[in-house]
Structures are given as C-alpha cells and as structure tokens.
Amino acid sequence: MSASVLALAFVAYLLATLAALLLVASSRDSWRKLAVAIGWLGLAAHTLGLGLRWFEAGLVELAAAERALGHVVEGSERLAILLSHPPFTNMYESLVFFAWSMVAVTLVASRLLKGKRYWVLGMVSMVFADLCMGLASLTLDQAIAPLVPALQSWWLFIHVITAFLAYACFLLAAVGGVLYLVRDGLPNGHFGRVGAALGILVVMALAGGVPYVSGNLASVALLGDEGVCRSSSDCRGPLPPYDCLAGHCVSKESCSSEVPCPGRHTCRVLDDGRGGRNESRCVYQRMVEVSDMQRRPLRLILPGATFLLAGAGLIWLLALVTFSLTFSLARPQSKGFLGLVFLAAGALFLVTALGLGWREAAGADLGPLIAGGVWPPDVEGSTHLSLRSAPYRFALALVGLLVVGGLSLIIGLRKKVEGALPDVTVLDALVLKSVQVGFPLMTMTIVTGAVWAHYAWGRYWGWDPKETWSLVAWIVYALYLHVRSIHGWRGRKAALVAIVGFAVVIFTFLGVNMGLTGTGLHTYGGPGM
C-alpha cells in the first residue's frame, strides 16, 4: 500500500520537473505555479507513503512481538510497539526517507524565502529525490522485517532524523552553490570540463573501473559440473539449506524414484559408512563461487547483453568527451546537441542490454546465478541486493551520467535558466544560511551517533568508516564556515566548498555502504546511512 502511494509521489515529482523545464523553455508563469503545486502534492503523497510504511512496519512488529510473547499486547505497550519501527531501517527505506527530507527541506525553505525565484531549488531537489527513489526501487530487500536487537532503540529516531535533516540542508547548500556558479558567470568551458571529469570519475569509480567497460563484468563465476565446496556457506543453490559433505553441496531434501529432485540436482544415496540407514538426498550439481572474479566472466554467460553494455559505456564516454569539447571550445550559444544525441543513444543501448540480458539469463538456465549468483549478497545469508553487484553499479553509473547530462542542459539553456534564478548575493546568503542550519544538525548527528554507539557497542567512537566519513563531512563544513567568515572567501570559492561537502555527504551515505571502504559495524544491514 505504501509502495503505491510512494510511486505516486515519484510520478508527481517527475511531472513537476517537467513543468519546470517547460517554464524554462517557454517563460510562462502558469507553468511555474503548476510545477510548485504538483511538487507540494508530491510531497504530501510522499509523507503519506512514509507514514503508511511506518504503520505497516508497526503492524509487523506487533505481530512478531505477540508471537514471541505468546499473548496479545494491549494499551500503551501496544502503541509503543506500533511506533517502534520507523521508516528508515534498511537501504530501501533510507533512500526514500532521504528523498523526502530533501524535498521537504527545499520546498519549505523556498516558501520561507518569499520570492518567485526560489521554486527552482525545490525543482532541483525533486530531481535528486526521484533519483534516490529510483535507486531505492532497485534494492531487492524492500520487505519489512522485524528489527534486529541493535536497532531497537529510541536513539535510532533521534540519530537518523537529525542526520537526514542535516543532509537535506547540505543538499540545499550544494544546489545553491551550483546555481551560484551558473549565475555568477563561471565560464561554460569550466563547467564542461568539470562536469565531464566528474561524470567520468563517477562512472568509473562506481561502476568498478575500466574492466567493467571492457566486458569483464563478473562478480561470480560458474565452476564445472560437479559443485565443490569448502563449507556450507559456499553452497548457493535453489534448494537451501545445504550441507557441505565431502566437498559436495548436499541439500537436506531427501528424494527417491517417486520424489525426484528439482533441476540441477541429482538424487544420490548417501552412505553414512557405519552400516546404518542410508538416505537419498539431492546433491547440487553446479555451484556458484562468489569470491572468484577471474574464472569465467559474465561476457561468456550473457554475451549479447555484455556486448551492448560495453557499447553503452563506450558511447557514453564519447558523449562526455563531446560535451567537454563542445563547451570548452565552442561558442557560448552552443547547446551540446551532439552530446545529447550520444547520451540518448547510450541510454538506448543500456535499456536494450538489460532487456536482452534478462532474456539470455532466462534462456540459459542460470537459476543459480539469479537466485544467489549474479546479484550476490555481500553479507552471508542476507537478501540485500549487494551494492557491489552489476545492476546497482549500472544504475549508479546512470546517475553519474545523468548528472553530467543535466549540467550540460543547464549550460545549453543557460540564458533562460539564469533569468529564472535569484540574485548572486541572495544565492550566496542561501548557501551560508543552509550550512548554518545544517552544521549544528550534523554535529548533533555525530554526537547522538556516539551516544547510541556507547549504549549499544560499548564505545562512543571507533573510527568505523561511517563514523569517520561523517567526521570528514563535518570538517569540510567547518572549513566552509571558517574560510568564509574570516578569510573573505565568499561567493565562488565558498560555493565550491559547499559542493565538495555534499559530495562527501553522499559518500558517507552511499559509498560506505557500497563496501568501498571495507566492512564495519554499519554494514550489517542497518539504517542505510
């Protein structure tokens, strides 16, 4: 139910952004009013969706508690349990909540700032929100499960809410910073080069580097016909649970001539060697070994899809190169048409590749790959979509390229966009005020995180990657405040610091969870912060 309402919100934001683009193209004020109205409707739907999710999770917790305790729970305890599972306890929910906080903060800020031109902040944040919700929809584990013990704490609420509010303020600051640079007259060439470099960095880093583009896309490998294992955790077949007996994956399912084994299993008689009863059990023939990346890359398993994916990657690189050349060398009124063509072509390749890949996978009898393979969970036994896996990386690569595309559009339609923006001094003040609100919130986030860690894990600070990166973000914004007030680094340089700060925040939020920094206490499937 909540999912449908959230889908409504997603669509609303999309429509609002479209209306905004129409406004920029046509300069008719009625589009602006429409855009703002749809935006607020979207936010209302989003809030409702989150509220429904919270309630649904409360019902799950209540059912679980009643089953565990063996009796019905009434009164204030019932209420407490219903409220105990807020809508930000896994990656899916966190992304949706993050999107909500971005739109809420920017829409409210644009309302408070009283002026026709602040609506653009709301629009930009809606684009980000849609990206986040799109990412959220790619997570496999969207179901509501009762909270693990470490998350059963009221600190969860305080810590996560302050964190997302802080992030939203920093987004506002970053958006203000980008708009400042657009308005201020940072040359198109600079934008083009910076945007292209950023895009390439994002694509390469998140998608895993050049090997991905060249086709060595394996996160798993297919080994021979006889599945071998060293321990039962190596066995990932469609008939769990498995024992690893004598190096083979043996299911606990028994079989006989009347009750045969399902696909990719053979029924074998297991001799327990002591003359006792023999039993027939299903032995898994093929097995996926997750750790080995070199043996048999995806290009041999999904040839068509891989080819197209590589093609998409290369075409997008061409798009990036074209954009940067266009805006570095050409006249200001160039709109980067050719670059846009390459971008669209690459997108087409990607969509075709994904479709073909799905069909190839289905046809190639690759059940084990799909069930536990191609999208392998990083944490053993979890059903989370691994953030290291192929589709997530492609989605993030798409994000990187959309950012570049978006920047290019801004550049192309620059004159019109500038006309719709507030003054430079106003934007600079906006960035400052956002950081002034966000910085105390970020401080509180870190402190409440430390308090919670003290109660749950026994130490208030452990240089865990998540903790460390949130500190790095905090330092960047502290630097912003210092260099701004005293050195007189106002305007353009301050805007850049605010933008860098937000990039750090994104890394804190997503990068750490992607496992780019190894595993730590935050990656056990907790709030995707």
Place this chain on the structure above:
Amino acid sequence: MERIWSIVDANWRLFRSLKLTVFLLITLAVGSAVGTFFPQLPQQPGLNLEQLQGHYSPWLWWLLGLFQVFDLFHSWWFSLAMVALTLNLWACSLPRLLDLIRDLRRPMSEPPASAKLLKLVDLPAGLEPRRLWLAKLLGLPARWFDQDGIGLRFERGRWGRPGFVMVHLGLSMILVAGAWSQLAGRDGSLVLEPGQQGEVFLASSSDGRMESLRLPFAVRCKDFYLEKYGAQAGSVRDYVSELEILEQGRLVSSRRVEVNQPLAFGGYHFYQTAFQRVPSRDVAWFQIQDRKGTRRIQAETGDSLAEDERGVQYKLEKFSEDFKGYGPAAKVSEDYPDGRKRSFWVMERYPGLVAAQRPGSLSLDMTRYKPGYATVLSVARDPATPWIWLGSTLMIMGLVLVFGLRHKALWLRSGPEGSTLYVWAHRGQGAFADQVREKLVSSGVEEQT
C-alpha cells in the same frame, strides 16, 4: 631574553592563526579519509601484516610504515595534528574569553566605529513617539528600545556572545577527553555461560595486542536467553543476560542486560553484544515411562534416559536444532545387552512416536529443548566518557547561540544635520544592515546616502 621572547611570540601567533586551523582541518580530513581505505589494526587485531606486505612494493611499504597507515588514527602525525588543533583552539578562544567577560559586564553605550550609518528623514517629534515609530517600522517590540539620554538604543543577543568560546572550548574538551580515553580506556569482551562467573576479561591494549585484565569484582551470568520472532528457527528479536555482581562472593547488584541497555558498575560498563552457541551445554526435558516408572527428567548429552524391560539402555547421544525440517530433535541410542547398538530420533514437535513403536515397554518424549548459549559481553572502562558528553553539549549549545542568537544593536541620534541610525552587529553586520535598510526603504522613510 629578547630571542626567547620572539620565539614565544612567533609560536603564539602561529597557534592563533586561522591558516593553521585550515591546514590542520584539511590534514585531519584527508588523513581520516585515507584511513578508511586501509584495514586498521585496532579494528582487526588479527591482521596479518606480513601477508599484506607482499601486495606493495618495498618503497611504498616503507612509506605506509612511515605514516603508520595501518593504525592511522593513532599514528604520530595524526596525534600531533590533534594536539596542535587543541592548542590552536585554546589560543583562539581563551583570549576572546577575557574580552568577552569584559564586554558582557555592561551594555554597549556608544556605537562603535565599525557601525553602519543610515540617514533618516521624516521622523516624528519627541523621543517617545519616535521610539514607538521606530519599533513599529522595524517590526520589533517597543520595549526593546530604550532612551539612553541622547537618543534611542536597542541591544539584543548579548548573551549569545559566549557561543563562540563555548563551541571551541567544547571541541577542545572532546579532543582532550578523547586522548585520555585512548590512554586510560580499556575495552574487551567477556564470554560467560549461564551459571558461570568471571573476573578476567580480554582487552585489546593500545598497541593492538590482547591482554587479560582483572576486574575488581566478579560478574556472574545467572541466565541467558534469546527471544526469537516466531518459530525456533526464526530471527532473533532480542538477547538478554541476567547478570549478578559479586564482591568477595557477596551479591552486590543484579541486573537484566540487553542490547542497548548496558550495566554500569564500579566504573565498568557491560554491554550485551552478541552470543555464542555452546552445543555441549544443550539441555532438554524428557517425559519418560519405562520399567522404572513415570518421570520427567532434564538431560544433557551423554546422560542415560531410560531402560526397558529387556534391559536395553537408552542414552541421549546428541541434539539437533532442526532435524530435517521437523524441528528440534534428540538422537537416542539403544544399547542392547548383547552389545548391539541402534539409534533413533525423538522430535519435540511430534510426541508419542516412540510409545507407538514400542507399545507398553517405553514411552519417551522430548518436551522442551533449550540450546546451549554463552553470552558475549563487551566490557568497557573509560573515565573520559562524561567529559565527552560535557564537551559535546557545550559545543552544541554554543552552536545554537552562535547561529541563533546574534548580538546586534541600534542607536538613533538626532542632531542639527538630521537623524542617524547606527546599525551594528557582532557578526553578520552587513546582512543585518541590509535587513534594516530594506524595511526603511519599503516603509517610505527615505534614506539619504
């Protein structure tokens, strides 16, 4: 003497400089970021450095060693940066503290030289009407303006001024407490089976080794249990230890400890961190009817359960938490007098099977199965923790004051040349002046430039 003084002075100026702050913050930020990409020894005590060495070329390994990259957050340069930052914070805030005390003692009487001047026209006559008029114009309560003998005066937010010092001193308190934590703090873990008590826990010392530390009292685990969601094999809802503190054998304190709810005693904190399965401590209850009669007994692995009229001994061989999907079960061995051995499984969820197969001679059912667990408690002792909280509170309160309560003032002075409004703010004067000017202009009170 002169030379010594100039050295001291140079150092003083260095530590007062903002450039140093910027340099140190950048160093700490970049350093911390780098540290997250390398495995760190304190978090992974079992890290095999020799194996790692093979991945790097010799000069790179030397470089990594020089900067102690595998224990970056306790490395010499990181610690040095923290110390320097603390000195920097003190050097910047303590002098301001003295100025602050002086400034806060009395309200500002005269506009300072840095105030912004705005010329006003069309003022009403008389101070009192002017007071009301100005207050209304600026949208502020009239009682906030008073007459200071020469004209009108407005001053708000004076008590927000300590904010700056509070933020910086609070942060320095955190840094100092953090260093103290690192030197004096100890944390480790204690594994106890129900009924067991311990006085010694394993802690990691500051150089990454493990050492045993003795508690001044004993901790006894009276009981430990898991609460699961749904069936036996469901996910864990909570794990709970009932702990007792004993001093010289005397019970001093007892407390239920669960995740997020630790026990504090004697400067030590005990946290429910995890648990371990101890199969040798599995226990179950059996309802038995055999030639010895009817009874209910509790048994562990290896215990004798029953004997039937043929003299066959039934012993508990082992347990299974989930036997072929049928739930908890116990493997019972049949030892025949002639030396033959057979075995069968008794399942908790399916009672009565044994009685059905051996009518009249033996009835054996497992009524309850309790897996053996040991509780894994984190033990921590950190005298610096309250100072961390104090520093954090100070810092947050300070931030709220700095950004929320700004010290600003207005003076209205009239003379033969006309009336002048002096606008002053301790920070953000430009923005405040712009706000005031905007209100003046929009109200039609012209400002002569």
